[in-house]
Amino acid sequence: MNEIVILSGKGGTGKTSITATLAMLAGSDAVIADCDVDAANMHLLLKPDFGKGHDFYSGELAVINQDQCTRCGICEEKCRFHAISSPGGQFQVNPIDCEGCGYCEKVCPAHAITMQERFSGNLYISQTKAGSFMVHARLDIGAENSGKLVARVKNEAKSLAVAEKKQWIIVDGSPGIGCPVISSLSGATYVILVTEPTMSGLHDLKRIYAVIKKFRIKAGCIINKYDLNANKTNEIKRFLDEAEILHLADIPYDILFTQAMVEGKTIIEIQSPYKPVFQQIWSKLSEQLNHKKQ
Ligand code: SF4
Ligand code: SF4
Numbered sequence: 001m002n003e004i005v006i007l008s009g010k011g012g013t014g015k016t017s018i019t020a021t022l023a024m025l026a027g028s029d030a031v032i033a034d035c036d037v038d039a040a041n042m043h044l045l046l047k048p049d050f051g052k053g054h055d056f057y058s059g060e061l062a063v064i065n066q067d068q069c070t071r072c073g074i075c076e077e078k079c080r081f082h083a084i085s086s087p088g089g090q091f092q093v094n095p096i097d098c099e100g101c102g103y104c105e106k107v108c109p110a111h112a113i114t115m116q117e118r119f120s121g122n123l124y125i126s127q128t129k130a131g132s133f134m135v136h137a138r139l140d141i142g143a144e145n146s147g148k149l150v151a152r153v154k155n156e157a158k159s160l161a162v163a164e165k166k167q168w169i170i171v172d173g174s175p176g177i178g179c180p181v182i183s184s185l186s187g188a189t190y191v192i193l194v195t196e197p198t199m200s201g202l203h204d205l206k207r208i209y210a211v212i213k214k215f216r217i218k219a220g221c222i223i224n225k226y227d228l229n230a231n232k233t234n235e236i237k238r239f240l241d242e243a244e245i246l247h248l249a250d251i252p253y254d255i256l257f258t259q260a261m262v263e264g265k266t267i268i269e270i271q272s273p274y275k276p277v278f279q280q281i282w283s284k285l286s287e288q289l290n291h292k293k294q
Helices: 015-029 074-078 103-107 146-163 179-185 199-215 230-243 255-262 275-293
Strands: 002-007 030-034 052-064 113-127 133-139 168-172 190-195 218-224 246-251
Touching: 002 015, 002 179, 015 030, 015 168, 015 190, 015 255, 015 275, 030 146, 052 146, 074 103, 103 113, 113 146, 133 146, 146 168, 146 179, 179 199, 190 199, 190 275, 199 218, 199 230, 218 230, 218 275, 230 246, 246 275
Parallel strands: 002 168, 002 190, 030 133, 030 168, 190 218, 218 246
Antiparallel strands: 052 113, 113 133
């Protein structure tokens, strides 16, 4: 089983539409994991049926028992995150501000505060229009710990792939280099980096590559909208050579990509010349992975 993680150092490079297109090519032989949990949007293209949903709990939240509270005010005074206030004399915790540190529970003389598991979002196991399973999640407003949710999405995807004997796990990772990205990299077989020819595109490509290197995972790169800035594209290619990152493909800027997205489709589902480009990416990828297994 191969676990491919698609990443971009920055947002807006076209990562998700490229991931969805690769998922369409893989068809029913893949489990898709949408690990961009802070801004999950692959469902717009792969149309999962939101089949099986689970609540996801992560971290803790202080809860005040009003019957036990003696209104002493200690918790409000001691909470360094200013998460407790007392409008109308009743002490309340603001769930957005509460960091779940548990200090108020310790200092409350009336033992009126308990720490409870915090509802953080929903996790779904669905079937997509490509015939594949898809594990995806939605974080609740203000919820944190998306690194944990990413780990949960990946673990579910892995268990499904093993149980259903699927050859591929295709993971849409978060932009940036933070906790959700680190979490999506663990256990990966190969990373596809998606970049664009801009100063920030190259800068963030270098940053994300520095992270991948620490995990010793092989990487390939797709330069999206490569024709918008020939000089920057050449600079990116030089970097790929130096870093020994396989240059998987150049994809031009084309209004057809936007058109496909507006229709809720991937680029290979509408009339376009790009199916061979993605098939070539797929075969380069397969070659790399087969080579690695030898
Ligand atoms: S410290 Fe406990 S008793 Fe005092 S106001 Fe807070 S919840 Fe109420
Ligand atoms: S758990 Fe920590 S952050 Fe939350 S209300 Fe209590 S002291 Fe404040």
